[in-house]
Amino acid sequence: MVTITIPENVGVFLLDIEGTTTPITFVKDILFPYIKEHLEDYLSAHWEEDECKQDVHLLKKQAEEDLKENRACPVHAVDQTVHTDEEKAIREVVDNVLWQMAADRKTTALKRLQGHMWRAAYTTGRIKGEVYQDVVPAIRRWRQQGLKVYIYSSGSIEAQKLLFGYSVEGDLLDLFDGHFDTTIGAKVESKSYEKIAERIGCSPQEIMFLTDVTREAKAAEDAGLNVGVVVRPGNMELTEEERSHYSIVMTFSQLELCGRP
Template structure:
């Protein structure tokens, strides 16, 4: 296993989650199916709670915005015989959420509801966050050398903390110095990485970014970060040009 030497000025590791610290299958085969399978049950159980009411309010505002923007959106379900107003309202929310998920939308309203559902699932042990076995030992070694470790993922900060706080390896939150999500900007925009460097209080060239997505790697590189592309089972295959351009690793253990 070839070792990758980190640039001497590096003081921060910035880590992607899906396909980097955590198998893509965890998100696709566990997290998202959990939402689809338990959405109606969750809404019915929490419908009268303030947090759920806020989630539903945001989803309805998003739906109204989609209509204004002439985006396709689900037709409100027709009232069925014997169906209460609450049941009808829940059904409409379910249809809207499932439509957003099928369209791979990443709206704040959708991410907020998903985060609240996952929080309940993690807390009751129905879900445990997955991390590759090489991740925790590597991070501990980096921290011992004085490195700071941050997460940057398209999943909300709350969802990130749930994954690492209720992981198969136990509570790992103490390993991280902070978390960033798309509130700081899209991961394929170089300015997002400049903002992250500013918030951490370092120069972009002091950060090494690990991701499995070359579009993100390109944006980070343009911002001045050093980059390594992580090649895990199930990740997108790299082209020959990408392999020759980027430093690649198959395990965090390769990063010395």
């Protein structure tokens, strides 16, 4: 396995989740199917609660934006303060959420509702977060060497904390210095990474970003970050050009810090 030397000026690791710290199969085969199977029951059980009302309101605003941009989305006209047909209203929300998921959208409204549903599943033990075996030892080593470690995922911050807080290896939240999601910007936009560096309080050149998605890698690289593209079983195949351009990370144990024990 080829050793990848991390530049001496790097003081921060910024990690993607899906395909990087956690198998894609966990998200696609466990998390997403859970939403589809339990969405209607969840909405029915929590419909009158403030949190659920806020989630539905955000989805409504998102649907209005989609209509303005001529996206062919299911119309979600729900206003819980006046809507009397609860069953029809819930069906509208379900249709919209399933449409967004089928289109693999990353809207904040969608991610927030999913996060709240997953919270219920994690806290009752119905789901445990999966993490690759090489991840925890590597992060512990980086932290011992004085580095900070942050997560940046399209999943909501709450969903991130649930995955690591209720993982197969126990509560791992103390391994991370902070979390970022799409509220700071899309992962394929370089401005998002500039904002993250500013929020952390360092220069982009001091950050090493690990992701399995080359569009994200390019955006981070354009912002001045150091980048490694993670290749795991089930991740998207890379082109020869991508393989030659990026540092390819098969396991976190490949990463060694220059000038540090």
